[in-house]
Amino acid sequence: MESFRGRFTNKIDAKGRVSLPAKFRSVATSQGLNGVVCFPSFQGSFIEGSGPRFADEIAQMLQRLDPFSSERDMLASVLIGDSAELMFDSDGRIVLPEELRAHAGIADEATFVGLGEKFQIWEPKAFEAFRAEALEKARAHGDLLKSPAALPPVGGAR
Amino acid sequence: MESFRGRFTNKIDAKGRVSLPAKFRSVATSQGLNGVVCFPSFQGSFIEGSGPRFADEIAQMLQRLDPFSSERDMLASVLIGDSAELMFDSDGRIVLPEELRAHAGIADEATFVGLGEKFQIWEPKAFEAFRAEALEKARAHGDLLKSPAALPPVGGAR
DNA sequence: CGGGACATCATGGAATAACATGGGAAAGCT
DNA sequence: AGCTTTCCCATGTTATTCCATGATGTCCCG
Numbered sequence A, B: 001m002e003s004f005r006g007r008f009t010n011k012i013d014a015k016g017r018v019s020l021p022a023k024f025r026s027v028a029t030s031q032g033l034n035g036v037v038c039f040p041s042f043q044g045s046f047i048e049g050s051g052p053r054f055a056d057e058i059a060q061m062l063q064r065l066d067p068f069s070s071e072r073d074m075l076a077s078v079l080i081g082d083s084a085e086l087m088f089d090s091d092g093r094i095v096l097p098e099e100l101r102a103h104a105g106i107a108d109e110a111t112f113v114g115l116g117e118k119f120q121i122w123e124p125k126a127f128e129a130f131r132a133e134a135l136e137k138a139r140a141h142g143d144l145l146k147s148p149a150a151l152p153p154v155g156g157a158r
Numbered sequence C: 001c002g003g004g005a006c007a008t009c010a011t012g013g014a015a016t017a018a019c020a021t022g023g024g025a026a027a028g029c030t
Numbered sequence D: 001a002g003c004t005t006t007c008c009c010a011t012g013t014t015a016t017t018c019c020a021t022g023a024t025g026t027c028c029c030g
Helices: A022-032 A052-063 A071-080 A098-104 A124-140 A142-146 B022-030 B052-063 B072-080 B097-106 B122-143
Strands: A007-012 A017-019 A035-040 A047-050 A085-088 A094-095 A109-114 A118-122 B009-011 B018-019 B033-041 B045-051 B084-087 B093-095 B108-113 B118-122
Touching: A007 A017, A017 A047, A022 B018, A035 A071, A035 A094, A035 A098, A047 A052, A047 A098, A052 A071, A085 A094, A085 A124, A098 A118, A109 A124, A109 B022, A118 A124, B009 B018, B022 B033, B022 B108, B033 B052, B033 B097, B045 B097, B052 B072, B097 B118, B108 B122, B118 B122
Parallel strands: none
Antiparallel strands: A007 A109, A017 A094, A035 A047, A035 A085, A047 A118, A109 A118, B009 B108, B018 B093, B033 B045, B033 B084, B045 B118, B108 B118
């Protein structure tokens, strides 16, 4: 199963165009879409992105919630209402909508971080800060690597 | 199950290419990938590497966490975002990205150390120092190794 | 037991392809 | 018309592919 992996920082030109890293592009196209799905994170100042497969999974997760609950509506308004399907141009670039760029504080450079089935888009300096923190947490959780069996059971984390 | 075994030191050319030891190569290909997955160790100045099987185990471990939890994002950004899938060229070489080389302090030579299901890549002199220390610790903790017959059934190894 | 033929492997360099990026022309929108 | 968005082409850089060489090992046969 191909997945989003690695970290790449690309420039955004005057028209708002930015190259999606070629390796990410091939993951998305292998899932049957000539583009990616992006939406603002509700956890921080960055953009979440994925191929169509994970985007469909999100939609299914929403459908399992109570159709008229306010929780479902709020999640859906972000995950679906604020999401955008960004298609590649003939050179593999996408245009990040102003809304998304503002949410992530992105000006003229964007850092793409592969996270497996999804990826994130950060303002480079903001990501550096996040990464330093993440590295610390990972070091603390380093023992998980030695025995994955020690993880909480499925769905048990938050 | 084939595993990474032995120690080899190879040269890195001007383009960052280095031959993966043939014996390591056959382990990776037998796992179904014509390449290896590498990421910077967060325990020291060396590179961790493995075949696709171990890399998939990590990915599956992460998938057991909630898809948008900060815990998962942090672990994934370190374990996957900092990793690279390095494919063999037709001569069995990989290209070590500048970032990984910098992390390990590697210039023009790299030492590959087999560790079973994974391996490590060191700057040769740094490894010599580490090895001297490891030898001492092995002497001190050799009694930790028990006969397999004395171990609990499955899941005890890793 | 020795020698050679052959295969495997590490390594170097050059040709080639892929990629990120910038600019301009054409096509919508308002 | 004036603006924005999309498409197309140009360019420099980086990565990938291809071929050549020497070294080391391995196997077979004398």
